[in-house]
Structure formats: structure tokens, C-alpha cells
Amino acid sequence: MITLTATEENYLKYIYQLGEAQSGLVKTNDLAYKLEHSAASVTDMLKKLADKKLLTYTKYYGVSLTKTGLHIAKKVLRKHRLWETFLAKNLKFTWDKIHDIAEQLEHIQSDELTDKMDEYLGFPKFDPHGDPIPDKQGNISIPNVICLADAKLKKQYILQNVNDDSAIFLKYLNKIKLQLNDKIKIIDKEEFDETMEMLINDKMRITISNDAAKNMYVKSI
């Protein structure tokens, strides 16, 4: 069993997340931007991880994870999302605070701990942001969602997933009292700037910008 540093694990995690959107191929610069490191540092690390057979690296072209690399990336994500669930559900943290702490906790090395936490939490399938939690085998439940920005007028939806990248955005959701599983009815969409007017849980009327809508995912009902 190979043990990686927190840094190496983060590389694999972000490569996985960036690759998820597309074919699995990730460019040096995109990673550098995500990690907030110089492209040169990223190149260095990619070579190192390629030597360890965790990814395949082709100069000037990009990287993609090997089977082993993918497995580790999912495990890190699994730990991250299990910890987020614990922080939110059990410790009553607000969701704008859990991400940063989970970024640390995801690197704790103990499979037994991970699995006991999973059991302790009742084998949750989604974390507090609505993101799927990989199970012990790495299986992921894929929720059938669309972006709120693409939601149709007059239709009804349930808020399933929010983007957890930005604490500012999550703080904003706290402020407007919008929560996961809330019922959303699209009342109006302004043509000019795509601002949306919505009815939440059949009683609260709110207006959100297109920027905000782009960070939310809903399931139609």
C-alpha cells in the first residue's frame, strides 16, 4: 500500500475533478490555476506522479489518471465528503465553514477510520452540498440534475446540489435562507441579465442573479 503526501493527494483529487467534466484529460495550466501554484511547479509534480504510475503524462499535451490514481482520487473525495457530512450533520457547522476543515481531514490516513465514519453516518450517498460520496468500492450515485440557470419558467424543482468551491457563495445561501431540498418554482426570468425570480417552498419569494443560478443544480418534480 503506497502512502502519498497531502500535496500528492490534492493533485490527484483536482485532476479527477477537472477531468470529470471532460474526457479525463487535464492541462497543466488548468491545474496550476486550481491549485494556485505556478505552472512550473505543476509540471514538476506531474512528472513525479507519472513516475509513481498514478497518472499518464504526455509533454505539452496533458495528464489523465491511471486506475490506481483514479482510485486514490476517489478515496480522497470520499473522505472529504464524509467529513463534511459529519461536520454539518453532527457538529452543526454551517455549510460555508465545512469545506476548509474537510480539506484538512481528507488527508487523514486510515481506511478503518473512513469506513467506521461511513457507518457512523449511516452510509450517506450525498454530502451537505449535494455532491455524491463514493462508497468503499468507489461507486458514485449520479444525481439526475440540471443547472438552475437552465431551468424552465413556471416549472417546479428541488434544490439538489450547490457548488462548494466558494465560501462566499455558501455564506450568501445562508443569508437568503436557501437550503438543499428546498422546493423552487421559477416565476420569472429577466431577459436582459437572466436574473431569476423564484418561489421557495411555496412561500418565500426571492430574486437571484444568473451568477448565483449557475452554482446551483436542481431536479424537476
Add this chain to the structure above:
Amino acid sequence: MITLTATEENYLKYIYQLGEAQSGLVKTNDLAYKLEHSAASVTDMLKKLADKKLLTYTKYYGVSLTKTGLHIAKKVLRKHRLWETFLAKNLKFTWDKIHDIAEQLEHIQSDELTDKMDEYLGFPKFDPHGDPIPDKQGNISIPNVICLADAKLKKQYILQNVNDDSAIFLKYLNKIKLQLNDKIKIIDKEEFDETMEMLINDKMRITISNDAAKNMYVKSI
């Protein structure tokens, strides 16, 4: 608020624990032995920590923690013991496994997390090994115990505290089914090698070596 690396925190923690026994003065070699590093590395780090005003370092003489250093050391110990409590009580880990995981968890940086965990666990005063958990202010409940090796014949005791330094010892305790808060009556003590014969909870008869007795602490009843 200064943030230290896990390595720096470990130095402070061990200096605190080694110093506790005596006047607070800790020698380079003792630390080197505890940390399993070369004495030269330790000297380097001590200088660095002295520069940061976390300890006072006198060449060839030794180190002792400053007020700030002491505060941080206690905080690390607090986190370590809170996590051990969580692992044992909530996740049902056996006590020989919790130390190594807590060694990692103790470096998670979030005062809010520490305090929420404390509350979640019901503000425990002692961890699963019987060691005191410093409270938010750094106060420590000192249990009134004596070493089992010094316990008197025919007298009755309660097992209050065990040494958690060695997983092998803790595994041994698991095997002989000895637990914290068990009632112990000393039946006999062999003169030759100080092996002790004891009655546990008025029913189970066991024999333990002096080496084992030295790692246990009891309160007389």
C-alpha cells in the same frame, strides 16, 4: 494568531510531556529519542522554535516552554485526547488503535472544530486511557493516582489510567480483558520478580508482570 506546522506542534507537545515529569526542563537527547530524530535535527528545530518565542533554549543546557509554547502544547494535547475519545466512544475503536489516528487528527487547525467536538462528546475530563483532557482554557484535572507497581497487598483499587505510548501494551490489555475503571484487588506480589497476582472485578484472577504494572495507574477505594 500564529499557525505552526505539524512538526513544530509535535516538538512542543513532546517537550511538554517530557517536562511534565520534572521541572519543565527538557534535554536535547531525550527529545531526540522521543521523536526518533537525530540530536542534530532537534538542535536545529529548537533554535527555530526559540526564535519564534515558543521556548527558551540554552545551549548545552536544555529547553523549557514559554507561556505561548505551553498554551499551544496543551491545545495539541487537548485535540489529541478529544479525538481519542471520539474514536473510542463513538466509533468503537479498540484503544490500541486510537493513538496513531489521533496523532494525525491532533494537527487539524480549527478552534471551532475542537470546541464543537468537546461539546459533542459532553466535555469529557479524561480520555479513554485515563489521561486528562485540557479544557478550552488549558485547565487540567489531575487524577489522584499511584502506579500499580507500587500498590499495596490486599488493598483494593480502581484502574484509572494506562500508558498509551505502546500499542503492544494496549493490545495486551485487550487480550487479558482489563479495562479502565475495573476493580483490582492485589492478592499476591512475588518477591523475586515483583509479578502481581490480582483479582479483577471480584471474579477474574490474573497475573501480570512488573513491566505491565509500571504502565498502569490506580486509585485506592
Add this chain to the structure above:
DNA sequence: TAATTTTTTTAGCTTAGCTTAAATATTTTA
């Protein structure tokens, strides 16, 4: 398609935290 721009890599440096070997203090012991 040639020139320009962007992306990526290479080269050389920095810091943290370790190492061993050699030098210097301190302590022990004969």
C-alpha cells in the same frame, strides 16, 4: 504560412526538516 501569443517545460533557487560526520561541551570515572 509567417508572425505573434499562449502554454508548457527547463534551469536554477529557496525553505523545511531531516541526515551523517566532525567538533566542542559537559559529565563521569578512574
Add this chain to the structure above:
DNA sequence: TAAAATATTTAAGCTAAGCTAAAAAAATTA
């Protein structure tokens, strides 16, 4: 109390993981 043993520090060097600046490759555009 002088020699020997032990403890500690200094010196030099290593690796991981970052950096900047310069070079090279790839992509874009005129």
C-alpha cells in the same frame, strides 16, 4: 583532577515542494 565517555552543537548535504526567469513548443491570428 585528568582522562574517558557522553551529550550537544556545528557543518555540510539531501529530498520534497514550492518559486521565478528563460527557453521551447503549440496554438492562434494576421
